[in-house]
Amino acid sequence: MQSLWIGFGIGLTLLLSGCVAHIPEPDTAPGKPEWAPPEIDYSLPTAENGSVYRPGFMLTLFKDKRAFREGDILTVALDEKTYSSKRADTKTNKVSGMSIDGQGTNGSSSISGSGEANMGRSFNGTGSSTQQNQLSGSITVTVAKVLPNGALLIRGEKWLRLNQGDEYLRLLGLIRADDIGNDNTISSQRIADARIIYGGQGAISDSNRMGWAARYFNSPWFPL
Numbered sequence: 001m002q003s004l005w006i007g008f009g010i011g012l013t014l015l016l017s018g019c020v021a022h023i024p025e026p027d028t029a030p031g032k033p034e035w036a037p038p039e040i041d042y043s044l045p046t047a048e049n050g051s052v053y054r055p056g057f058m059l060t061l062f063k064d065k066r067a068f069r070e071g072d073i074l075t076v077a078l079d080e081k082t083y084s085s086k087r088a089d090t091k092t093n094k095v096s097g098m099s100i101d102g103q104g105t106n107g108s109s110s111i112s113g114s115g116e117a118n119m120g121r122s123f124n125g126t127g128s129s130t131q132q133n134q135l136s137g138s139i140t141v142t143v144a145k146v147l148p149n150g151a152l153l154i155r156g157e158k159w160l161r162l163n164q165g166d167e168y169l170r171l172l173g174l175i176r177a178d179d180i181g182n183d184n185t186i187s188s189q190r191i192a193d194a195r196i197i198y199g200g201q202g203a204i205s206d207s208n209r210m211g212w213a214a215r216y217f218n219s220p221w222f223p224l
Contacts, residue, residue, distance in 0.1 A: 035157040035170055037142035040071040066180045067152070072143045074154070075185045076171060080135040080196065087128040095120040135198060138185075139169050152177060154191075170197040 067074040099116040141156030157170040173191035180186045188194065210218065 035155055035172075037156070038070055038144050066177065066182070066184050067143050068146075068177045070143055070146050073140060073184075074143070074180060075138055075140045076154070076188055076191070077185055078135050078137045078139065078188045078196070080133070080188055082134075083132045085128075085130045088126070090123065090125040092123040093120075094122070135196065137169070139171055141171055147174075150177060151175065151192075165200055167200045168198070171195070 096119045097117070139156060139158050141154045143152050144155045145153040147153065151174050153172075153174055155172045157168060160167045171188075171191075171194070173194035175186055175191055179190040188196065
C-alpha cells in the first residue's frame with residue numbers, strides 16, 4: 001500500500017511538472033534586440049568638393065529640435081490611469097401549487113380524499129469585478145523607424161538596479177511628430193498601439209510570485 005502511494009505521488013508530481021511547463025513566464029531578460037535602439041551609421045561621409053557635412057544632419061539656428069528621424073531620442077511622460085467596475089445581480093423565483101379535495105361513491109361504499117402538491121424553484125446570482133491601475137513617471141526612448149505616412153515607431157527600456165533586485169520599464173508604440181512638444185516630450189496618452197510593461201525581478205519579485213504548484217492549481221489546466 002505504501003509503494004502504491006509513493007507511485008501515485010511520483011506520477012502526480014510528473015503530471016504537475018508537465019502542466020506547469022505550459023504556463024508561460026514573462027520575458028524579463030535585459031538587452032533584448034526588440035527593445036534596443038536601431039543601429040545607425042553616424043560617421044560623416046568623405047569630404048567632396050570641400051563639403052564635410054552629412055545631408056539631413058546639419059545643425060542650424062532655425063532647425064526644429066524635436067525628434068523626427070530614425071535614431072532620434074525623445075522623452076515620454078507616463079500618465080496612465082485606468083479604472084473599471086462591473087456588477088451583475090440576477091434573481092428568479094417561481095412557486096406552483098395544486099390541491100385536490102373530492103368525494104365520490106362506488107356502489108354501496110363512499111370514497112373521500114384530499115391531496116396537495118407544491119413545487120418551487122429559485123435562483124440567486126451575484127457577480128462583481130473592480131480593477132484600478134496607475135502609472136506615472138517618464139522614460140526616454142528612441143525612434144526606431146519612420147513609417148511612410150510620417151508616423152514614428154518608438155521603443156526603449158529602462159532598468160534600475162535596487163537593493164533587492166531590478167526594476168524595468170519597457171515602451172513600444174506609434175506617435176505623430178505633431179504631438180511632440182517643444183521640449184521634445186510627448187504624453188503616453190498620445191501613443192497609438194502602446195505597449196507599456198512594468199515589472200521587476202529579484203528577491204522582492206520572487207516573494208510575490210506563486211510557487212509552481214499553486215500556479216498549476218490556479219491555471220486552466222486544473223480540472224476543477
